[in-house]
Amino acid sequence: MRIITALAATAALCAGAAQADVTLRLAHWVPAQHAVQITGFEPWAESIREASEGRITIEIYPAQQLGAAADHFDMARDGIADIAYVNPGYQPGRFPIAGLAEVPLNFANATGGSRAFDEWYRAYVEAEMPDIHMCLGFVHDPGTLHSTRPIRVPGDLSGLNVRPAQATVGRYVSLLGGANVQASAPDSREILARGAADATFFPWDSIFLFGIDSVTKNHLDLPLYVTSFVMAMNRASYDGLSPEDRQVMDDHCTTDWAERMAEGWAVQEASGRDKAIEAGHELYAPTEQETAEWRASIAPLMEAWSADVAATGADPEAIHTRLIELLRENGALNE
Structure with missing residues (x-):
């Protein structure tokens, strides 16, 4: 009887382990x-x-x-x-x-x-x-703009069709006078290749992984955004x-x-930047004044983000302050 009980207990334990x-x-x-x-x-x-x-x-x-x-x-x-x-x-x-x-x-x-x-x-x-x-x-590692024509300052996006990396960048493009062409990362090369988009936001090496390097030869050499x-x-x-x-x-x-x-x-x-240089692509590093233009161009986007968050009942100023604090603490604030 004890042997049968022990065997039953062992079987139950094994069944429990299998179910886990x-x-x-x-x-x-x-x-x-x-x-x-x-x-x-x-x-x-x-x-x-x-x-x-x-x-x-x-x-x-x-x-x-x-x-x-x-x-x-x-x-x-x-x-x-x-x-x-x-x-x-x-x-x-x-x-x-x-x-x-x-x-x-x-x-x-x-x-x-x-x-x-x-x-x-x-x-x-x-x-x-x-x-x-x-x-x-x-x-992801900070990405930038990759385009079929040179883009040097925010105003250069006006009138262009741009594939944004995400919703906030999409709003940014609209504020700068560009038109958004929505596409996921895997679909981005196609819209550029057929001329439906003039530029895309992407991290550096991903332009090679997704074949975007074959249709965009101009790159803004600026750590512009993350997703x-x-x-x-x-x-x-x-x-x-x-x-x-x-x-x-x-x-x-x-x-x-x-x-x-x-x-x-x-x-x-990060290695993708060197690949673009080796491939003979055109990388443009903005001047100090042009970089200031890029920073100033963010103000309307921040105002729109604050309004959206405030509409949910949250405190956008506190939320923004906390992110900046943590970025600084972790050596990751783009200053």
């Missing part, structure tokens, strides 16, 4: 060879597997396999993916607070910038993204984990991991 194993689908929309997967998602997933002693497996679905780039927030919310790589700026007006990180000329780098963004946005994500569990947030990203997790997928596995995920959803997610990609992106 979980596979989480991570969806993103860039190619599988993109640095954010190779230096970010893959090491992160492997660290989670090891920390959970093999109980948690993360399957990565790149290149919009589970849905379009702009739909990734809703995919996480609805459980189409357990974890999704979200660009908040792909849905204009939906996440106004997050839009502050997209305002040009704030971020100097991606590493300290990602630490600052992650810590900063955690204070507001429940109000702005209540339908998902935020794992972490980060930014922010949130690793959004389906709430039911997170809540359904065992306490031990939730702790594993919590240990991998930190500001430290936000920086680690960004740093390898940042190195890769």
Whole structure:
């Protein structure tokens, strides 16, 4: 009788262990060879597997396999993916607070910038993204304008068709007299190649990854903007984990991991500038006066952002001040 009881208990323990194993689908929309997967998602997933002693497996679905780039927030919310790589700026007006990180000329780098963004946005994500569990947030290496004709000052955007990187940059283009041509990163080369757009906002090395270098030979040599990203997790997928596995995920959803997610990609992106020089492209470094023009051109955009945030009942001045403080503390303020 004791032997039977012991065997039953062992079987129950084994069944419990089997039930504890979980596979989480991570969806993103860039190619599988993109640095954010190779230096970010893959090491992160492997660290989670090891920390959970093999109980948690993360399957990565790149290149919009589970849905379009702009739909990734809703995919996480609805459980189409357990974890999704979200660009908040792909849905204009939906996440106004997050839009502050997209305002040009704030971020100097991606590493300290990602630490600052992650810590900063955690204070507001429940109000702005209540339908998902935020794992972490980060930014890419500062990008700039890549165009079929020279762009040197803000006024040069007037009358041009421009593919913005995200919603805030899209509003910026409109304020400068340009017309927005909406396209996700994977679709950007096509609109440039067929003349539907004259310029695009992109980080440096991504112009080579997405083939944009073949249709844009002019580049503004200025760390102009970043795009922010949130690793959004389906709430039911997170809540359904065992306490031990939730702790594993919590240990991998930190500001430290936000920086680690960004740093390898940042190195890769920065290398693209040298590639453009080697390819004989035209890089234009603005003069001190022209740089001042770029900075002054941001004022109407900040006014519009403040109005949007104030309309939600939040305090835009306090939110802005906090981001600047964290960027400065982390050596990432573009001054």
